[in-house]
Amino acid sequence: MKASPWLDVLDEAIRSCAAHDRNDLVARLRARRAELAGPKIRVVVLGARGQGKSQLLNGLLGTTVCEVGADVTTTVPTVISYASEPVASLVPGSPVPLVEAGDGGLVSDGVGHGAPALESADRTVVSVESATTLANGRRDVARVEVGLPRALLETGLTLIDTPPYGTGADEHARAALAALPSADAVLLTTDATRELSAAELEVLDSVLSVCPTVAVVLTKTDLVPGWRRVVERTRDRLRQQGLPVTVFPVSSALRLIAARTNDTGLNDESGYPALVSYLHHELMGNADVLRRRCAGLLAGLAAERIARPLRDRLAELQRSGDGELFARYRAASTQLERLQRESARWQTMLSDEVADLTADLDYDLRDRTRRILREADEYFEVADPAKDWPEFEEWLRENLTAAAEANSGWLLDRFEWITRKLTGAIAVHRPDAFAPEDVLPSLPVEEIAELKGPNIERFSLGQKLFVGMRGSYSGLLMFGLATTLAGMDLINPISIGAGVAFGAKSVFEERGTRLKRRQSAARTAAHRYVDDFFLAYGKESKDTVRLIHRELRDRCAAVAQELRTEISEAAARVKQVIDAEAAERGTAMREVARRIDELELLRRRAEALAPRAVPRGLTA
Numbered sequence: 001m002k003a004s005p006w007l008d009v010l011d012e013a014i015r016s017c018a019a020h021d022r023n024d025l026v027a028r029l030r031a032r033r034a035e036l037a038g039p040k041i042r043v044v045v046l047g048a049r050g051q052g053k054s055q056l057l058n059g060l061l062g063t064t065v066c067e068v069g070a071d072v073t074t075t076v077p078t079v080i081s082y083a084s085e086p087v088a089s090l091v092p093g094s095p096v097p098l099v100e101a102g103d104g105g106l107v108s109d110g111v112g113h114g115a116p117a118l119e120s121a122d123r124t125v126v127s128v129e130s131a132t133t134l135a136n137g138r139r140d141v142a143r144v145e146v147g148l149p150r151a152l153l154e155t156g157l158t159l160i161d162t163p164p165y166g167t168g169a170d171e172h173a174r175a176a177l178a179a180l181p182s183a184d185a186v187l188l189t190t191d192a193t194r195e196l197s198a199a200e201l202e203v204l205d206s207v208l209s210v211c212p213t214v215a216v217v218l219t220k221t222d223l224v225p226g227w228r229r230v231v232e233r234t235r236d237r238l239r240q241q242g243l244p245v246t247v248f249p250v251s252s253a254l255r256l257i258a259a260r261t262n263d264t265g266l267n268d269e270s271g272y273p274a275l276v277s278y279l280h281h282e283l284m285g286n287a288d289v290l291r292r293r294c295a296g297l298l299a300g301l302a303a304e305r306i307a308r309p310l311r312d313r314l315a316e317l318q319r320s321g322d323g324e325l326f327a328r329y330r331a332a333s334t335q336l337e338r339l340q341r342e343s344a345r346w347q348t349m350l351s352d353e354v355a356d357l358t359a360d361l362d363y364d365l366r367d368r369t370r371r372i373l374r375e376a377d378e379y380f381e382v383a384d385p386a387k388d389w390p391e392f393e394e395w396l397r398e399n400l401t402a403a404a405e406a407n408s409g410w411l412l413d414r415f416e417w418i419t420r421k422l423t424g425a426i427a428v429h430r431p432d433a434f435a436p437e438d439v440l441p442s443l444p445v446e447e448i449a450e451l452k453g454p455n456i457e458r459f460s461l462g463q464k465l466f467v468g469m470r471g472s473y474s475g476l477l478m479f480g481l482a483t484t485l486a487g488m489d490l491i492n493p494i495s496i497g498a499g500v501a502f503g504a505k506s507v508f509e510e511r512g513t514r515l516k517r518r519q520s521a522a523r524t525a526a527h528r529y530v531d532d533f534f535l536a537y538g539k540e541s542k543d544t545v546r547l548i549h550r551e552l553r554d555r556c557a558a559v560a561q562e563l564r565t566e567i568s569e570a571a572a573r574v575k576q577v578i579d580a581e582a583a584e585r586g587t588a589m590r591e592v593a594r595r596i597d598e599l600e601l602l603r604r605r606a607e608a609l610a611p612r613a614v615p616r617g618l619t620a
Helices: 005-019 023-037 053-061 131-137 169-183 197-206 228-241 252-261 263-272 272-324 324-379 385-426 460-485 493-607
Strands: 041-047 076-083 085-094 124-126 141-148 157-161 185-191 214-219 246-249
Touching: 005 023, 005 053, 023 041, 023 169, 023 272, 041 053, 041 169, 041 272, 053 157, 053 185, 053 214, 053 252, 053 272, 076 131, 085 131, 124 263, 124 493, 131 141, 157 272, 185 197, 197 214, 197 228, 214 228, 214 272, 228 246, 252 263, 263 272, 272 493, 324 385, 324 493, 385 493
Parallel strands: 041 157, 041 185, 076 141, 185 214, 214 246
Antiparallel strands: 076 157, 085 124, 085 141
């Protein structure tokens, strides 16, 4: 005989649990599979204290089986099933299996907290009427088992009365929770004096996460004249919350009176016929559908329990890519980019400083030579090059040498300052990059070229006689002609005296003119010499600046290259480790993702067996 499809899904869930080393889930699912494969349908009755839960069962069975009262009268579960003769027994054990409430407050994982085994050799047989009374309050009784010859139970229906659940995780609430994982259906009782509270709606939602078939039974309708409005509002609220729950209004008091008086009308008024029909037709009449939905929910819960740590593991593997190694690799990459920018900044700073230095050196040398030339011009305003040129030449050479030395010293001082500024910027990465004395050479000032004197024209005695005679002739002739008008001879004492005066004046004027020409020639020679010096030494200074600039530039480039090599090698080593770990992590991620996909497929198959939207009528 071919097994039911829901058994196949449940078996696959068991195999998945075994494959993932969840032996605890395997044992629980196997126990639940054995229950689902059996002939019985277990209906667990839940309710808070004073909601008529035990009385509801008494009304269904037509006799007083479960103790009722204003206080907590049910402290251990009562399992009621069919028997040919009334029988009851107390099953020893812990009345409160270790079950913890989950985040919802009522149910933890929903998988496998099964009820204690139904067989025990140490059970104590008691009367049906006193069974629950004897068991309640005792800590050595796990549950009460009752067998009754009722048509309602004959087809395999088993009713399980539970202790009232509370707001806290007390022992009664935990005892109620213990029966839920083995429930095929649940009846949640609440009285008709009010609508469902938020806490009860939360309980309903939690119960539906464990058992897909739940009905709400509104008890004590005989005490509430407007119970029909409460029923409608309850149904509307359940629809608004999206809870697939059927609502049955009943009166246990009317049901028990009708059972004693055999009053059919009163029985109909109690509302029990609809509830009995639900149990007979929609539960027992669709037992396979009921089991299928339970199996689907259990398989889905098991798949989710297994998949949750796998998803956490997958997320951890995905996050591990941003771990310490990636941080180190990103830090190395960032450091490399920063070094690239800073090395460019070093070169820019060096170029700017050298450009400023070149301009300053040129200006300094030009200023110094101009001051020398101004002094030379002032000197030759009065000095005669014919007499003072050797002294001037020595002075000029000394001043030009001092200017060259001062300019060279300033060049070295400024380059030393530039080097220290540069090494300070590089010291963040390489404190011992280089020192100024490793870069700057000593700059000996070359000998100043020999100064060529101007051509000095000598004013000889013959030249003086010639100039004097020429001047005296003009004076003699001019004054002699003038005196002839007075009747005097052309050559007379006056004309002779004028000739002598004019001759002397010509000699003196010629001497002054020749001095001016010598001074002008001296100044021209000095200017030419200083210009030659400026060009020669300026060229030498610029060459020195270029040499030191290249040396500093090469040193900076070498340091930057060394740093880039070190960082690149470190980044490459980290990248190798990252790639190796990424490959290993990728393999692990694929394996975990494959397992999650398998579990997701199982969950979808299980979800198809247990759709959560069947408020009444279990055929799906």
